[in-house]
Amino acid sequence: MRLWSIGPLLDVVIGGAFYLALPLMAFVFRKWLPVALIVGVLAQSGHLHTLLLANFRSDALLLGVLLAIWSRRESYRRAEPTILSRSRLLRGLFVWAPILTMSAISTIDPFSTIVGLRVGDWNFGLIAICAAFVVFVASYDRNYVCPGGWLRRSLIWVGGRSYAIYLVAHGLRLPQMAASHAAAGPCSEQHFRSVMAASLRLAGDERPVHVSFQSRGEEVELPADLVQQYPDEITIILQYEFDNLIIKDDRLEVGLWFKGRYARVVVPFDAVTGFWDNTVKIC
Secondary structure (H helix, E strand, O other), rough: OHHHHHHHHHHHHHHHHHHHHHHHHHHHHHHHHHHHHHHHHHHOOOOOOOOHHHHHOOOOHHHHHHHHHOOHHHHHHOOEEEEEEEEHHHHHHHHHHHHHHHHHOOOOOOEEEOOEEEEEHHHHHHHHHHHHHHHHOOOOOOOOOOOOOOHHHHHHHHOOOOOHHHHHHHHHHHHHHHHHOOOOOOOHHHHHHHHHHHOOOOOOOOEEEEEEEEOOOOEEEOHHHHHHHHHOEEEEEOOOOOEEEEOOOOOEEEEEEEEEEEEEEEEHHEEEEEEEEEOEEEE
């Protein structure tokens, strides 16, 4: 099943489970609850081996609870950014810059890489931090985020019903998600080629990549005995014993060991029939 087909449903389930688990956490950790929440946020920072695990993240929820706990302390009142009421420039920098950052990050392909890091490994955490900062500024109810008037009243009305809107929106998307899953495209499509290339660059011990392809596909290079053994389709796993991985616009080339024997394998993307980044099926 495609990740984006089940992701919204997992979001709803995990969100509901968190609100049930929070009272239990408060009972268990008591005065150490803030420490436990901070540890939970840090444990989810950094990397996720698959985008499937991204649907089990709770760092944004944990940051929201930490902010609520902090709001009962004197240090929260002293931290109020009152300077924002006197400078439109600072208000734009400290409020709209995080909002625009979240919007920009959400448009980037999670499987693409920036400075050698897959976007899907850090974008969730960065969005959570940006959102928590905006909520922090807005929590003082001083018109820092939005000036008074109809726009502010409209945003407050929507915000007060945001979770209900979220549930209704996902309910309306169920037919679309089902149709998307039924209409899975072939791996030869250009979009999937870029996704495969990004995943291949990060293949390794902790992130295995599975590639299924036509054994007798055009321009496929595979040892003859393997072609005889798997005449139609074969799956290779890039995790431990591989080297010299070369990713081109239309193919991948890699050195593999088959029962102790080294061989060079060439797989054009047109011959790929299935591709998994760890447990996530890409195409």
